Amino acid sequence: MRAVRFSQCGDPRDVLRVEERPDPIPGPAEVRVRMLAAPINPSDLLFIRGTYGRCPPLPATPGFEGVGMVEASGGGWLGHLLTGRRVCVPLRDGGTWSEQTVVPARRVIPLPADLPLAQAATFFVNPATAWVLTRHVLRVPRGAWLLQTAAGSALGRMMVRLGRHLGIHVISVVRRPEQVEWLMSLGAEQVILFDADRDAPERLVEAVHRTAGGPVSYAMDPVGGSLAAAVLGSLAPGGRLVLFGTLSGRPVELDPRDLMTGQRSVEGFWLGPWLEAQNLPGRLRLVRSLTRLVRRGVLATDPGPMFPLSEIMAAVCRAEEPGSADKVLLSLS
Numbered sequence: 486m487r488a489v490r491f492s493q494c495g496d497p498r499d500v501l502r503v504e505e506r507p508d509p510i511p512g513p514a515e516v517r518v519r520m521l522a523a524p525i526n527p528s529d530l531l532f533i534r535g536t537y538g539r540c541p542p543l544p545a546t547p548g549f550e551g552v553g554m555v556e557a558s559g560g561g562w563l564g565h566l567l568t569g570r571r572v573c574v575p576l577r578d579g580g581t582w583s584e585q586t587v588v589p590a591r592r593v594i595p596l597p598a599d600l601p602l603a604q605a606a607t608f609f610v611n612p613a614t615a616w617v618l619t620r621h622v623l624r625v626p627r628g629a630w631l632l633q634t635a636a637g638s639a640l641g642r643m644m645v646r647l648g649r650h651l652g653i654h655v656i657s658v659v660r661r662p663e664q665v666e667w668l669m670s671l672g673a674e675q676v677i678l679f680d681a682d683r684d685a686p687e688r689l690v691e692a693v694h695r696t697a698g699g700p701v702s703y704a705m706d707p708v709g710g711s712l713a714a715a716v717l718g719s720l721a722p723g724g725r726l727v728l729f730g731t732l733s734g735r736p737v738e739l740d741p742r743d744l745m746t747g748q749r750s751v752e753g754f755w756l757g758p759w760l761e762a763q764n765l766p767g768r769l770r771l772v773r774s775l776t777r778l779v780r781r782g783v784l785a786t787d788p789g790p791m792f793p794l795s796e797i798m799a800a801v802c803r804a805e806e807p808g809s810a811d812k813v814l815l816s817l818s
């Protein structure tokens with residue numbers, strides 16, 4: 486079978502190779518999944534660059550999620566039940582950019598057969614993050630204002646739809662002028678154009694006040710750097726900002742007095758450890774909510790081009806193109 490591999494961290498265009506590998510054999514309580522498709526997410530590219538927060542044992546295969554068919558079981562009732570089922574494969578240590586992968590049977594998520602391939606391939610990472618951040622971490626009440634940055638991202642567009650679905654007023658911050666009309670046409674309630682590399686932080690604060698009639702109590706930012714610092718300035722006393730990405734690659738400079746005087750707080754969120762801390766009923770409830778909302782389009786992904794494994798270079802170049810909006814997928818079957 487073929488798999489994408491890298492034996493040193495670096496620019497994906499320099500270090501990724503497609504290699505022929507032996508077919509993996511599932512051990513007890515494991516299943517072998519014949520992969521069908523996987524997305525290229527920002528986290529995959531950080532992982533390859535070695536800046537994801539954990540270094541893989543090398544050589545490694547990237548890919549934190551994807552969809553496939555369970556084709557063999559290494560034993561156990563669960564593996565037996567799953568054989569022949571289409572499943573979502575979320576992998577904390579990567580490995581889905583491969584024609585086959587072996588995983589513990591309890592890690593895979595059976596998916597409805599009628600879910601389109603692109604939605605099945607992107608079923609977990611972004612939908613779960615949008616849902617969990619809103620409902621479980623920030624617990625944004627109906628009618629409240631929520632400020633989000635990088636709103637043109639796949640996850641940002643999910644937040645726009647989720648806000649409407651839950652009755653939350655989402656203020657979306659984008660940095661490209663053409664994204665304002667585009668996001669409005671997708672149903673965004675309020676869009677603010679703000680480029681932290683060009684604009685003074687006060688501009689964001691003023692625009693938020695104008696839009697929401699004052700500072701907001703909830704904010705989420707996957708960019709970091711001066712954008713996250715400007716978002717902090719838009720928070721009401723007692724307000725909370727969750728940082729959940731490092732798209733700018735820059736640290737956030739904070740004035741402790743901004744936090745102290747208004748009892749504001751800044752938190753971090755990472756889906757993997759959050760999920761590990763949930764019990765089985767909690768995980769099942771999460772999967773049920775995601776299935777319902779992905780099906781209804783609320784947490785659906787706008788699919789971009791699909792590349793075969795052999796065109797991995799073209800695929801990662803496309804995924805990193807500035808301003809490219811739709812999720813690039815790898816076809817693995």
Ligand SMILES: NC(=O)c1ccc[n+]([C@@H]2O[C@H](COP(=O)([O-])OP(=O)(O)OC[C@H]3O[C@@H](n4cnc5c(N)ncnc54)[C@H](OP(=O)(O)O)[C@@H]3O)[C@@H](O)[C@H]2O)c1
Nearest residue numbers: 527614635637638639640707729730732733754755756808
């Ligand atoms: N913590 C977690 O567990 C978790 C889970 C899921 C996702 N995430 C994070 O959520 C973020 C979005 O993921 P995605 O799959 O939705 O991404 P995506 O669709 O690939 O979109 C990336 C977006 O980031 C924007 N961006 C990149 N650099 C930026 C910068 N310096 N300043 C402002 N905007 C910038 C791009 O805007 P332009 O169009 O202007 O280039 C683009 O809209 C990523 O950071 C990802 O790692 C975190």
